[in-house]
Amino acid sequence: MKLAVIEGDGVGREVIPAALQVLDCFDLPIEKIPLELGLGKWEKTGQAITDADIEILEDCDCILFGAVTTPADPNYKSVLLTIRRELDLYANIRPLKPIKGIKGATGNTDFDILVVRENTEGLYSSIEEVGENEAWSKRIITRRASERIAQVACEYAARRANHLTIVHKSNVIKADSLFLNTCRDVAHTHNVIHDAMLVDAMAYDMVRSPEKYDVVVAPNLYGDILSDLGGALVGSLGLLPSANIGEKQAFFEPVHGSAPDIAGRGVANPIAAVLSVAMLLDWLNRPEQARIVREAVETSVNENIKTADLGGNSTTAEVTEFLVYYVQSN
Amino acid sequence: MKLAVIEGDGVGREVIPAALQVLDCFDLPIEKIPLELGLGKWEKTGQAITDADIEILEDCDCILFGAVTTPADPNYKSVLLTIRRELDLYANIRPLKPIKGIKGATGNTDFDILVVRENTEGLYSSIEEVGENEAWSKRIITRRASERIAQVACEYAARRANHLTIVHKSNVIKADSLFLNTCRDVAHTHNVIHDAMLVDAMAYDMVRSPEKYDVVVAPNLYGDILSDLGGALVGSLGLLPSANIGEKQAFFEPVHGSAPDIAGRGVANPIAAVLSVAMLLDWLNRPEQARIVREAVETSVNENIKTADLGGNSTTAEVTEFLVYYVQSN
Ligand SMILES: CC(C)[C@H](C(=O)O)[C@@H](O)C(=O)O
Ligand SMILES: CC(C)[C@H](C(=O)O)[C@@H](O)C(=O)O
Numbered sequence: 001m002k003l004a005v006i007e008g009d010g011v012g013r014e015v016i017p018a019a020l021q022v023l024d025c026f027d028l029p030i031e032k033i034p035l036e037l038g039l040g041k042w043e044k045t046g047q048a049i050t051d052a053d054i055e056i057l058e059d060c061d062c063i064l065f066g067a068v069t070t071p072a073d074p075n076y077k078s079v080l081l082t083i084r085r086e087l088d089l090y091a092n093i094r095p096l097k098p099i100k101g102i103k104g105a106t107g108n109t110d111f112d113i114l115v116v117r118e119n120t121e122g123l124y125s126s127i128e129e130v131g132e133n134e135a136w137s138k139r140i141i142t143r144r145a146s147e148r149i150a151q152v153a154c155e156y157a158a159r160r161a162n163h164l165t166i167v168h169k170s171n172v173i174k175a176d177s178l179f180l181n182t183c184r185d186v187a188h189t190h191n192v193i194h195d196a197m198l199v200d201a202m203a204y205d206m207v208r209s210p211e212k213y214d215v216v217v218a219p220n221l222y223g224d225i226l227s228d229l230g231g232a233l234v235g236s237l238g239l240l241p242s243a244n245i246g247e248k249q250a251f252f253e254p255v256h257g258s259a260p261d262i263a264g265r266g267v268a269n270p271i272a273a274v275l276s277v278a279m280l281l282d283w284l285n286r287p288e289q290a291r292i293v294r295e296a297v298e299t300s301v302n303e304n305i306k307t308a309d310l311g312g313n314s315t316t317a318e319v320t321e322f323l324v325y326y327v328q329s330n
Numbered sequence: 331m332k333l334a335v336i337e338g339d340g341v342g343r344e345v346i347p348a349a350l351q352v353l354d355c356f357d358l359p360i361e362k363i364p365l366e367l368g369l370g371k372w373e374k375t376g377q378a379i380t381d382a383d384i385e386i387l388e389d390c391d392c393i394l395f396g397a398v399t400t401p402a403d404p405n406y407k408s409v410l411l412t413i414r415r416e417l418d419l420y421a422n423i424r425p426l427k428p429i430k431g432i433k434g435a436t437g438n439t440d441f442d443i444l445v446v447r448e449n450t451e452g453l454y455s456s457i458e459e460v461g462e463n464e465a466w467s468k469r470i471i472t473r474r475a476s477e478r479i480a481q482v483a484c485e486y487a488a489r490r491a492n493h494l495t496i497v498h499k500s501n502v503i504k505a506d507s508l509f510l511n512t513c514r515d516v517a518h519t520h521n522v523i524h525d526a527m528l529v530d531a532m533a534y535d536m537v538r539s540p541e542k543y544d545v546v547v548a549p550n551l552y553g554d555i556l557s558d559l560g561g562a563l564v565g566s567l568g569l570l571p572s573a574n575i576g577e578k579q580a581f582f583e584p585v586h587g588s589a590p591d592i593a594g595r596g597v598a599n600p601i602a603a604v605l606s607v608a609m610l611l612d613w614l615n616r617p618e619q620a621r622i623v624r625e626a627v628e629t630s631v632n633e634n635i636k637t638a639d640l641g642g643n644s645t646t647a648e649v650t651e652f653l654v655y656y657v658q659s660n
Contacts, residue, residue, distance in 0.1 A: 070501050081502065105436045105537045123469065128504050133473040135505035139453065143463040169551070171400050172411065174458050175465035199551075200558035207435045207537060207562035221499070221529075225555060228530040232537035 001284070002031050004060040008038040008079070010258025011268035012066020018270035018320040019064065019277045022296070025327040026281075026289050033060055037079050038068035038258075049079045054086045062280060063251040066273065067258035080253075081126075084119050089244035089251050090145065091152040092117035092223060093279070096210070096230035096240070099271075101301040102310060104235040111210035113230060114160065116153040117223025118179075119244055121145050124220045141175045141219065143182050150186035152245070153217035157192045160214055164194040167202050167218035167226065179219055203229060227255060238268075238309050241275035243283065250283050252276040266315045269307040271297055274323060296326040331614070332361050334390040338368040338409070340588025341598035342396020348600035348650040349394065349607045352626070355657040356611075356619050363390055367409045368398035368588075379409045384416045392610060393581040396603065397588040410583075411456075414449050419574035419581050420475065421482040422447035422553060423609070426540070426560035426570070429601075431631040432640060434565040441540035443560060444490065446483040447553025448509075449574055451475050454550045471505040471549065473512050480516035482575070483547035487522045493544035494524040497532050497552050509549055533559060557585060568598075568639050571605035573613065580613050582606040596645045599637040601627055604653060626656040 007016040023030070035053060042048040048068070057063060068079045083089070096113040103109060121140045128137035150166075157164045166183040170176035180196055187194035197205065199222045206213065206226060210233055218226060231237040240255035254272030262268060274297055281290035305322045306312025314322075337346040353360070365383060372378040378398070387393060398409045413419070426443040433439060451470045458467035480496075487494045496513040500506035510526055517524035527535065529552045536543065536556060540563055548556060561567040570585035584602030592598060604627055611620035635652045636642025644652075 074504065074507070078501065107437070123499075123503055130504045130508060135471045135508045137469045137503050137505045139467045139469055141465045169453075171408065172551075173453055173467050174404065174460045175467045177404070178460060178465045200554045203533065203555050203559040204562045204567060207559060221502075224530045225533050229533040229537060229559070232534045237534060 001029055001062075002033055002060040004033045004035050004057050004063040006035050006037050006063060006065045008066040008258060009040055009069040010067055010260045010263035011256075012038075012068065012258055014263070014266065014268045014316050015254060015270045015273035016064060016066040018316055019273035021320055022274050022293060022323050022327060023277045023280070025324055026286075028284070028286075039071060042071070042076065048077060049082050054082070057083060057087060060249070062249060062283065064276065064280065065251060065253040067254065067256060069258040069260060081124065083251060084244055087246055087249050087251065088120065089246040089249065090118070090120045091149055091245040092119040093152075093156075093243040093245060094223070094227040094230070094240060094255060096227065096234055098234050099239060099301055100298050102235040102239070104233040106207060106233060108210060108233070111213070111233070113206075113210060113213045114156055114215045115223055115227045115230065116149060116156060116215060116217045117227065118145055118149040118218065118220050120220070122220030139173075139175065141178050143178060146179045146182035147186060150183040150217060153183070153215050154187055154190035154192045157215040158190065162192055163214035164192045165202070165213050165216045166194060166196045167199050167216060167222050168196060169199045169222075171198060176219065183217055199226075202226060206230065206233065231255060236269070236309050237272070238307070239271050239275070241272050241279050243276070243279045245283070250280070252280045252283075266317060267308050268316050269309050270316050270320055270323075292327055292330050293323075295330070296323045299326055331359055331392075332363055332390040334363045334365050334387050334393040336365050336367050336393060336395045338396040338588060339370055339399040340397055340590045340593035341586075342368075342398065342588055344593070344596065344598045344646050345584060345600045345603035346394060346396040348646055349603035351650055352604050352623060352653050352657060353607045353610070355654055356616075358614070358616075369401060372401070372406065378407060379412050384412070387413060387417060390579070392579060392613065394606065394610065395581060395583040397584065397586060399588040399590060411454065413581060414574055417576055417579055417581065418450065419576040419579065420448070420450045421479055421575040422449040423482075423486075423573040423575060424553070424557040424560070424570060424585060426557065426564055428564050429569060429631055430628050432565040432569070434563040436537060436563060438540060438563070441543070441563070443536075443540060443543045444486055444545045445553055445557045445560065446479060446486060446545060446547045447557065448475055448479040448548065448550050450550070452550030469503075469505065471509045473508060476509045476512035477516060480513040480547060483513070483545050484517055484520035484522045487545040488520065491544040492522055494522045495532075495543050495546045496524060496526045497529050497546060497548035497556065498526060499529050499552075501528060506549070513547055529556075532556060536560065536563065561585060566599070566639050567602070568637070569601050569605070571602050571609050573606070573609045575613070580610070582610045596647060597638050598646050599639050600646050600650055600653075622657055622660050623653075625660070626653045629656055
């Protein structure tokens with residue numbers, strides 16, 4: 001099993017080593033392939049990611065990714081989007097689940113949402129033209145992409161509360177009716193109970209009543225917005241892991257960015273990266289080990305071994321040390 | 331002064347008469363032109379809005395609108411979008427301000443945001459094609475539309491905290507850099523302090539720290555999503571008024587929809603419609619009367635004369651009666 005390891009920029013260089021320490025507790029047959037991508041590489045070489053990098057990644061089974069800093073330069077090619085597209089990692093899975101002991105912005109800790117975000121099209125098509133006075137982008141919805149993301153969403157739903165919510169805006173954007181109807185058909189075939197929500201109403205209702213939702217499937221940008229919103233409900237973006245899953249490969253990353261403001265000070269919260277390792281373990285079909293990692297995270301919070309963003313005063317190293325200790329003794 | 335009055339469907343038929351009762355307290359020289367539009371009209375005539383209706387509206391100075399129900403029928407032409415487009419009501423103004431005595435989803439009541447939503451382009455271009463297996467929509471950003479919405483936003487900012495936040499997603503959608511840069515230039519010219527937020531980060535931060543924002547300018551759909559989200563922070567969509575403003579005309583409407591589930595039972599919350607009348611009064615340059623209407627709303631909540639959505643047990647009629655009483659005695 002080959003795991004590409006991309007720390008990236010900023011806090012990526014702190015949280016990925018932390019997450020690897022946790023992963024290493026299990027002594028799995030994993031060959032790690034370190035890869036430098038992102039702003040650091042761009043500043044040195046003028047490229048943030050090359051074709052050769054993609055080839056290396058194509059040869060790996062999975063990827064653990066920290067975060068990259070995106071400069072304002074229009075020539076900069078987004079590392080994240082390049083990898084998602086080139087490896088056709090079409091399902092972006094983002095669990096929104098409170099961690100015991102941490103209260104989010106609304107105080108509601110009684111929900112467990114899985115955002116299944118379509119990861120290849122919509123407004124992320126990159127088909128666009130930017131002129132001096134006018135710019136347009138082509139937003140694309142296909143039956144094929146809608147079908148396969150709905151399939152993934154339904155498979156998750158079947159293992160959870162069997163309830164799928166389809167997010168759309170077909171009252172304005174007619175293309176969303178293709179997404180909506182395709183998802184409905186797939187849900188019907190899978191015997192998954194389903195309903196639909198307009199994206200604006202969904203933003204409203206997720207804040208008010210997140211407990212009403214189970215699996216939420218959404219076109220690319222809606223999923224992007226709703227999962228960040230979910231970060232506020234869970235308590236911090238520093239807590240959200242994610243997986244980008246394709247036919248054969250998968251890519252795991254914290255939802256948070258490279259946070260240049262706090263990078264290099266040893267205070268970054270490793271939880272999102274560590275929970276991304278838990279998702280990696282699930283993907284490797286090691287649910288028991290994934291469970292222990294999640295339990296370790298919960299216990300660290302309970303024991304008040306927390307970084308500053310959670311109101312604690314532990315360093316990244318201290319939190320990691322505890323997590324490793326917990327995993328090793330369980 | 332000619333005011334077109336469109337009750338529309340569902341609770342529109344309850345909250346607009348309520349709002350008019352409040353407006354009538356002031357004995358202004360307003361000629362009311364009632365107009366039936368929406369699902370009701372569509373069921374009777376096969377059209378929800380006609381060219382003749384548009385002509386009537388073009389001849390009015392302003393419009394008070396309730397809500398319409400949009401059927402799933404793809405032939406149905408959205409009344410709201412048709413009016414916004416035909417009258418070129420390019421600025422959708424949505425104040426997100428808590429009402430004293432009402433706590434929103436996060437408990438934070440210490441914010442005062444004005445969402446200024448571009449109302450004519452973006453994903454609302456209606457340039458799209460929906461096929462069996464593929465559908466696309468053209469999302470349009472122009473310098474002209476970005477400029478005029480930024481202008482409006484800056485004028486508001488100058489009368490408020492002089493702080494403008496520009497919402498975009500230019501790290502993925504390059505067209506948003508046209509919106510972003512144009513807004514920046516306008517803010518610079520107007521000496522308005524400004525910053526920028528990615529739309530996903532903005533959804534996150536608005537929930538966590540709404541007090542950080544003053545005027546928020548956004549492309550069409552982002553503004554749609556963020557203002558609904560703001561409804562959860564204020565406490566209920568039943569509290570949010572809005573104005574759609576053009577060169578010469580303006581259109582006032584509650585942000586909420588027609589709520590068919592509670593329509594006809596006399597329990598709809600009239601506050602959003604009444605606060606839309608306050609925005610109308612502001613637009614008519616009657617700030618003192620607008621102030622009294624807002625004070626009436628606040629007092630009704632204080633006196634616990636509230637509809638069920640706010641945890642009260644008053645009817646629409648009872649709330650309205652109080653508001654009229656308050657306005658008349660002040
Ligand atoms: C950094 C950006 C390109 C990315 C996205 O928009 O997908 C991020 O917001 C995310 O959610 O992973
Ligand atoms: C009903 C719908 C067309 C409308 C919109 O998307 O603009 C609504 O959500 C709004 O915010 O006024």
